[in-house]
Amino acid sequence: MNPLRKVFEKTDPYFKPPGQLSRFKGIYTATRTFFFLPSKVTGMAPHVRDHIDLKRFMSFVILALLPVTLFGMFNVGYQYHNGAAGVFEMFYTGARHVLPIIVVSYGVGFFWEILFATLRGHEVTEGFLVTGLLLPLTLPPTIPLWQVALGISFGVVMGKEVFGGTGRNLLNPALTARAFLFFSYPVSMSGNGVWRLPSPTVDAVGGATALSVGGTGGRIQEMVVDAGFSLERLFFGLHPGSIGETSAFLCFLGALFLMVTRVASFRIIIGGIVGVVVTAWGFLYLPGPTDTWFSAGPLFHLFSGGFALGISFMATDPVSAPGTDSGRWIYGFLIGFFTVLLRAVNPAYVEGVMLSILFMNIFAPLIDHISLKITAGRRIPNV
Amino acid sequence: MSNGNLTLKETFFRGIWKENPVAYQVLGICSALAVTVQMKTAIVMGIALTLVTGASNLIISLLRKQIPPTIRIIVELTVIASLVIVIDQVLQAFLYDISKQLSVFVGLIITNCIVLGRAEAFALANPPLPSLLDGLGNGLGYSLVLVAVAVVRELLGSGKLMGIAVVPQVWLEAGYAHMGLMTLAPGAFFIIGLLVWLKNSLPGASHEQK
Amino acid sequence: MSESPRAKRIHAVKFALLVSVVCCLLITGASTGLSPLQQANKRLDRQKNILKAAGIITPDGTPSRIQIQALFQEKIETVAVDDAGNFMDPSQGQGLSLYLYREKKILKAYVIPIESRGLWGKIKGYIAFERDGKTVAGFTVYSHSETPGLGGEIEKAWFQKNFIGKKIYNAQNEFVSVSIAKGGIAALPETEQAHSVDGISGATLTGRYLTQGLKENLKQYESVSVKLRQAYQKKTVGNDMTTPPIKETN
Amino acid sequence: MKPLKPGKTFQSKINGVPQGQATLLERPKTVALVPGASPFVKLKLLVGENDTVSVGTPLLQDKRDPKVLFLSPGGGRVAAIRRGARRVVQEVVIDLADDGAHEPALSFAPISPKALKAMSRMEVVNVLKLRGIWPLIRQFPFMDIPQESNGFPMAVVSLHSGERFNPVPSLFLKDQQAAFLHGLTVLQNLADRVVVTAPRSAMAPLKALGLAEQVTHVVQDAYPAGDPGVILYQIRKSAAENASCTMDPQELIAMGHLLSTGNVQCRRIYAVSGTPTRPASHYQTRTGTPVSHLVGPLKQGKGIVTGGVFTGTITSGDAHMGMGITTATVLDGVDTDAFFGFAWPGRRLLSESRTFLSCLESGSLGMDVTLHGEERACINCGWCDKKCPVDLLPQFIMKAASTGEMEEPLALGLLDCTGCGLCTFVCPSKIDLAGILALSKQTCYRERVMP
Structure with a gap:
């Protein structure tokens, strides 16, 4: 038997309604179903169902984003070293700066997701897995982490939860978050100095994007x-x-x-x-x-x-x-x-x-x- | 809008909280977006509107038995418009800087639905004293929301309250930045929306639970 | 009411007339009664900005009403010039307005009003020149609608200070105006540094429009500047400028 | 014989479909009248427990039209009357008389094809009502027992819905050609136009049986191309044709048999699959036979779906097969969870999506009766409308219906829904769209047709 399953079965009673931790049921269920995809017997016709579910659906978006994310990390490092370093070193430099942004985005976002899921008594939805990764990809690598946290909070709460949660939102939450950051902190989100990490080898003026050329x-x-x-x-x-x-x-x-x-x-x-x-x-x-x-x-x-x-x-x-x-x-x-x-x-x-x-x-x-x-x-x- | 058997106190406070014109009736949003970047302008705007609503309610109520129903609205508008112009002139004379920042919005008090709304809904059917209180109450309710929005916007948007910097320099040096969105009109939309949400989720304050 | 429709109509008309008359009186009264105060306010606001541009008061100073009036009275002279750059009699219609800053009758600087296109709206301000007619003495912006933190930085002292000391003529004495560089001016060739100021990061367009606006505005005043410059070279400024000392009239 | 243009269908290949000739099963101990699917019928019981009945004795009556009778499928003693929610009669179980040779049976006057043609529509309808056949004719769009008897614009007889678990037409038509043709004559009397459809693969065997000329339209060999509702959607020309009717082909044969010979035909061919004791194949036994009689003994953790995997219901072994239901499919059915279920490549997982490796392989795959995930809010992915055979937009209808509004769902074509279940099947959020649509249809019926 899978040892992880044992862990879940042991902890299960604590999170079921009379249990002491039943108020954290949302986060528990989200974790458990992440590891063990449930498949309950159907109640209504049709009794047969496709194997696709929302977790699979969203994980495909993540899969498609993975090369973009990894390349993003590499490119951040490449820009920092101006290409004059080993591939691994450049990737490492980039990852060191990008991973914290992703971690903050996921962490803060999940906090809101779970909070609202618990308050409203529904499951934590998978859509956030995509939102939480998409937002960092739209940000400059120099963005302060507290702004990421604020942005994802705004995206999840004002972009999604005020409308009633996943499925009812009018706007893409990741873009809502980005728009919020863009208008709130234009200095961190535009200009020539933000697209490249401050680097000893390259001056910041060279960090313009192609779109700022012209005129x-x-x-x-x-x-x-x-x-x-x-x-x-x-x-x-x-x-x-x-x-x-x-x-x-x-x-x-x-x-x-x-x-x-x-x-x-x-x-x-x-x-x-x-x-x-x-x-x-x-x-x-x-x-x-x-x-x-x-x-x-x-x-x-x-x-x-x-x-x-x-x-x-x-x-x-x-x-x-x-x-x-x-x-x-x-x-x-x-x-x-x-x-x-x-x-x-x-x-x-x-x-x-x-x-x-x-x-x-x-x-x-x-x-x-x-x-x-x-x-x-x-x-x-x-x- | 029932005048019912409300006491004078209730008449006054109803407009401030329970049936707040902005948070409950969602009136006067336009100016609430425009003048709430700073507390100073919000307060002046609030005072101006309170004075206009109070005075117009009082005057309309005094005239209520004489006003011919056929030209009711036009008389109300004339009264309100005159009051607004006077207030605007006074501001230009004594508070020029603020008047400049408020720009057309003082003039636009005329179109603020709260003023005409209260005159129509309340003053036309009630004696002068309750009308005055109703007008002042609604004006204060509007001011309350305006100031609340302005506090948030000025604090987050430029780190000041009443023009005095309150965000310590140390924060700014540590990487804190002002939230530019708050100085833009959409910022006020979000704040008003959140305020209405907050008010409605307070027990007993939501009109939906009545 | 049991009145006849006709009586009702007459009542309505009477009532309307009465309300109109009362309101008219009220508004007229307020308007005329407060008008002098309002005009004074407007004048004061403009005066304050002119003083700032000329460098008589500091950009973040908050002088009192009296101080402003006194300083303006003492040091600033409002004149109008025609297209050829000659000072003109204000009775001959509208010319370009110009403010002269004199210290003990000697011309120290002159102030030109600026109205330029910005990214989101008009940028209004003043630019002041030394009496040599080519060196910027100060620059202020009193009204704009640029993005706070980006283009909005034009109202900040750090940006405005950069203008001081810049030349609007190049070494060949050709008019070049001052331009806002994209990024820092350090990257520009030596010859251009004297006519350029550091741009605002992320506000390239505000800079571009302001540069254009300055150029257009200054071009209009070019004839005046040339005259003043020639006078300065003859060391005669303040002496042969025998224009009638036109006082602010409004 | 026109081929219909291909529509949206279920594409995956499924394991364990019934194959081969029909095997005759021994006589069951009990049979039952299971009045079945129409949610609008109001039944009145005409017999009590322990009454003795013959084949053809009226057991139930529709309160809305007392002439509509449900006849007993067996002779013997009424052993039990099973009721469901709100005491609605679900099954009238009859213990068959011990001796098969002397089972009591009523017989009716035979009606020859010639006599049939001479009868008026009204007379035919009355005969069908009294002989228990009327409840098997279902009228679009609510699939209710027809309430008016002025005939139908069209009658659709689909020999095979395209779902692989259903009985093959050539098996139940074998030796029944005359009854089938007689049945068609009855329908021709009732309807202005009779449409008979068969999938392409059934055409050769039908030709061998001499029935190929009866087929008016050839449909795709895929589910739900042969669903009568889908066929109606494809061939209808005007709104009036929405009031057409349909009938199960085996019941059509039974109708022909009853009218031509005067005796109730109790034999049916069932398609059974997934049982541990019997190969997936066709079995011949009585109508209303116990489900356990068809599927044999089962272990725990199995679900029996009767009436097709997409449209059927889960039943227990001691239930009986309903009227017009001819398939029983046994599938795995226990709550499970899969370790990192969303991450497996999925070479053997049945999916209409392209998110599993199985979409690259051509082998056939197994089904089970579990959700494979959890229910979530609709994410507007639009996969449901990619499968809808009648071009509905199920998610929009669902959302419109959830506001309690009726105009909007109707305008979007709610009543065209045939309940094929494919929208629910493919939904990644596991929303029971077909169920919600069916419920809206019922609400609509109650509000508008039968207030």
Whole structure:
């Protein structure tokens, strides 16, 4: 018999209602079901059920995020050492700075999850496993830990629990948290100095992101390349930026994995990419400044900034996205559209992805409503 | 809105707590977002609104038997608008800095639903004294929320209370930063939302449990 | 009420007239009665900022009403100039307003009002120049809506102090204005450092717009600056500036 | 014989499906009348315990229409009357008379096809009601016993729902061609149009039986392509056709038999699988036979699902097979938990998702009657609508229904739900969507049809 099972069976009585620790039942059940996935006999037809459950579902998102996270750690170290160190050393440096952020995010977030689950008498939901990892990936490596804690608290409480918890939230909690941090602590979340750890070998001015290039005359594509962001580099990710956003390649790889396993809707991801490409192309042919991201063209828009991370992992959060297929196409497309629009015409928020996704989150129910009306209208009525 | 057999005390306090215009009736939100970055402006705005509500309720109540029903609303608006303009002029004359910060929001007291709402719902049907108290009570209730929101926003947003820095320099040096969100209008939304949540979760304070 | 509809209507009209008259009187009274005080407040606010720009009072100082008025009265002269840079009679219509700072009749500095586009709204302030007509003596911002902590830093003393001593002409005596650099000015070539100030990290655009705004504003006053500069080189400033000492009238 | 366009179906291959010819089982000790699924029927008992009855004696009556009778499936003594919640009669158990040769049976006047064609609809309906056949005709969309007798726009007879555990049509049609054809004639009298469907794989055997021409539509070999509701959804042209009816093919044969010979036909072919003592195959025995008679002795930790794995109910061994129910499937059924259950690659785990390695392999997989996870809030993943054979959006209907509102679910097509259960099956949050939809349908029926 599994020794762990013995432990649980021994501790079980303490957490069952008359037990002394029954008020911590939530955290106990969450831990126990994490190790031992329960499978109870069904009460209602159909009595047979698919093996997929929410734990499996969410663990696939984590799986898809894993390469992004690990690369993020490596890149943080790479930027610190400016590439002039052993692979392991660079990874170690990065991990030393990134892991605390992830630990704080998970720890504080779980505190709120468990608190609300206990107060409301439901189970701790798995969705937070994703939220807790997504938030750190959208943050700069220099973010103070207390801000991470505050951010995830805001994301979980105001982004999710005030709406009634998982499944009822309008906004993606991780992005809500990021938006909160962005507007609350702009100094920690933007500028040129935050995307790279203060390092003895590289000066902080060199820590600009590709999106902050531009506006000084010339052609934007050449300027971006001159600033050290060749398309190749943007695609593979060895440049300063948020922990998880730099490698478009790994983000899209994760997206591919999620699309193949159908955990994420391909409609949103493809729609988003089409949205960016079409809009960026449109701007390219519109008269406008050639020295800003207005005329950067589709490829630079696709591979720079947080678009790849956002469209692969945030926009596809099913709860805050539309639930109809046609709605998902529109939603994805508009995210792409607004991302480019924000980058092109409002250079103040160069990173338009976060705001576009949150904005479309709010419109998701409306999109659903309209597309439901249309589908319902097409049916032969049966009333 | 029943006038019932409320005592004068109840008439006054109802507006402050139980049927607080912001937290219960969700009125006057617009200005509550705009003027609560600092306590100073919030207090002045609260006083201005309290004066306007009290005075307009009193005047409307005094006139209630004479006001022809056909032009009721327009008379109420005229009275309120005149009061607001006077208050605005006084602020510009004596508290110029604050008047500058409040900008159009003093003028917009005219459109604040609380004032017209109380005049319509209460003053038109009640004698002057209860009307005055009702007006003042509602104005104070509004001020209470405004000041509460402003305390949070000023403290978190700029580390000050009444313009005096209260966050120790040591904290700032240790890495503490002011929460910029609180100086933006959405910050007030969150605070008001949380205040309403808090009020409703206090025993006996929620209108949903009535 | 048992009145006839006609009587009701007449009552309504009478009542409306009465209310209107009373309210009109009230408002007019308040407005006229308080007007001088309000005007004085506005004037004082502007005066304070001009004094700050000229460096007569410190940026974070809070002088009293009396002090401000006294200082302004004593040291600042409000003038208007036409497009050619000549001082003009205020009765000849609106010119560009300009404030001269004189210490014992000698021109120390002059203050130009600035109105620039910002990222989120207008940035309003004053920029002061030494009497040589090319060295910045001070810079203030009294109204803006930039992001606190980023663009909002323009109202902070550390940023404004950087302007002092910068030149708006280059070595070839060409007008270049002052620009806000992206990042620190240390990275700029030597020749440009004299015309640039350190930017605000994370507020590139505020800096860019303010740079443009300064350039446009200063260009308008270019003719004045040229005149003053020539006068300064002839060491005649304050003596041959025989413009009528126009006092603030409003 | 038109092929219907392929719709959304269950794709995985399942272990242990019944195969082979029908084996004749010995005579059971008891049989029971199990009036079954219609939740709206109000039953009145016509006999008491220990009464002696014959095959064809009326046992129950529908209070809504006293002419609708339920006839005894066996001759002997009424041994027990089992009641469920609210004292609703669930089973009338009859101890069969010892001697099989002398089982008492009523007989009715036979009606020839020619006579049938000459009868008016009203007359046919009355005959069917009095002979206990009417309750086996179910009318869309509530699958209730039809309340009006002016005929139906369409009658759908699906020979096989596509679910592998159901009896193969060629087995129960063998030697019953005449009864089947007679049954179809009855339906032709009742309905403006009769639709007979069969899956593609059944067409060759049907041809051998000479019945291929009767099939009007060929459907996919997958569940729930052959579900009568799905077929109606695919072929209906107007809203009026929603009031069509359907009938189980074996009951159709029994109807034909009863009308042509005057005797009640008690034989049925059952598909049984998962039992330890018998191979998964077809067995011939009486209607209303005890479940234990079909599945044999079972150990602890097994669940018996009768009526198909997706739509059936879990029953105990001493229950009897209900009217129109012809499958019994034995599956594992104990509460379990899997160590790191969410992390295993899952080569042998049945899933319609692509999150287990099993999606890469072609082998068939086993089922059991457990949840495989815990119930959670809906995360809007939309997997339910990817499986709905009638293109509903179950999650939106569920959410609309949870507000207590009826207009919205109806507008979204609630009444088209055939209860196939695939939405519940695939839901990663383990929400019983099919159950919630079925409940909403019942509420709708109570509010609108039978207030």
